Amino acid sequence: MIKRTLLSLLASFAFAAPAAATNPYAEMVRLEVLPGWHQANGTHIAALRITLAPGWKTYWRAPGDAGIPPSIRWAGSRNLTNATPQWPTPVVFSQNGMRSVGYKHELILPLVLTPQNVGKPITLKGQLQIGICNDICVPADLSFDLSLPQGATRPDPAIASALASQPFSGDKAGLSAVHCAVSPTADGLLLSADITLPSAGAEEYAVVETADPQVWVAEAETSRTGNRLHVETQLMHVEGGAFALDRSGIRITVLGTRHAVDIQGCPAAP
Template identity: 65%
Template sequence: MIRRFLFSLAAITALSIPVAQSALAEGTVPTLAQLEVLPGWDRADGTRVVGLHITLPPGWKTYWRAPGDAGIPPLIELNGSRNLSAMVPEWPTPHVFSQNGMRSVGYRDDVILPIILTPESPDAPISLRGRLQIGICKDICVPAELMFDAALPPGSARRDPQISAALADRPVAGRDAGLGRITCSVSVTADGLSLSADFLLPSTGGTEYAVVETANPEVWVAEAVTRRRGDMLHVQTEMMHVEGGGFALDRSGIRITVLGSDRAVDIQGCPAP
């Protein structure tokens, strides 16, 4: 459990912005992953919207930001990038996969990941240099590593319909999905904390799966148990700090994503009863 957490912790600290070129690093299986940068457009606030298009062979999958116990989140190194002060990924709604009794969360075949870039100087090109590491799986799982070195000049105003569609496919905010009263109960366990969340939310369709995240990257969160009674949804999970022992839980930093067959809902914050 600790080793898996440490790997995930390193991976979730950053995301990828690859170039319009695909190449797997020496020692990995070739031609399984292809990446293309969709240059996107500049926004009025000075940020830049780009799209990372990941293409896999039929039936292969890669993972969401919180990939589940059986998944591997993406890892990025941005060594050498210039004119870039921040980036924020805008994750499209993922799918839930079951394999060998374990569940993972991610994307099959291909996905466009929109990313919002904040340049230090909006009037200068953004230089992106580094490498992307992802896990890709079918009957087996293999690592894929892609080096990138790209320049994104400023001045583009034309919206890319593919990126726009991916942005529209993000989970719906709780307030827009009919989210009602929500409360979180926290209790101490032998390994850390137990979290129980109860909230009013219309069904998202079919068998629902909830993913719980915290604002602290050093806190490991177990796969959640999800139960519904009418419009009331109950989500329970366990949390543990990587170094063991107790830790403070920021309720405002709790994020619960409910994935159903009809839609996904993004719930941020979980107050006390």
């Protein structure tokens, strides 16, 4: 059943993806680069600002079964060694009876940029592929190209606000312990996580990710008893068959009505 659902979703995405040049929904979303500022350690903080037309939304890095995962290509950038997105806390919304995770109205996505040569300008050039949704969901392929200023050192308030809205780390949120049990299933693996953590709000929704992009993760079931949160999900390799699971690469994000918590790594119980 899980395999059929996954293959159906992949097939529908493949047939729904038009070329960027013929995308009739491009007017529903605008993209611009916020140039940001240079930091004393040599890195540069910039951001991609995605502005959505009224009623439209886009997706987080782990969008859920009903969403389209975003992708950034940096081809054409100059003097750039690494670019790390810093995702603000998303919201959970329902779509055709399924839950997905993302943003409405606007997304400012901060980027931590590492230059090849400190002191020389960085040029950001590439493509952002995102899903946008209203009554229907479609992919949009958006290009960006901007040379970043070298002398700017004053933080941009919009980018700083987006950085501040990221999920708390486990330590800051009061995480006491996290352990994962893994057992085989007919399609892959069943992962059960027990997390000792104060509540993030009346309604909590957990998203599980792995370090391997070829591993599909089902929507997690989340329940709480006192200070303990239980999260359970199923994992399957997109090509089927057995696969190795790196516990250090497991990432669990708890989204609550008060705040969100980013938990990285999930060792076995002692």
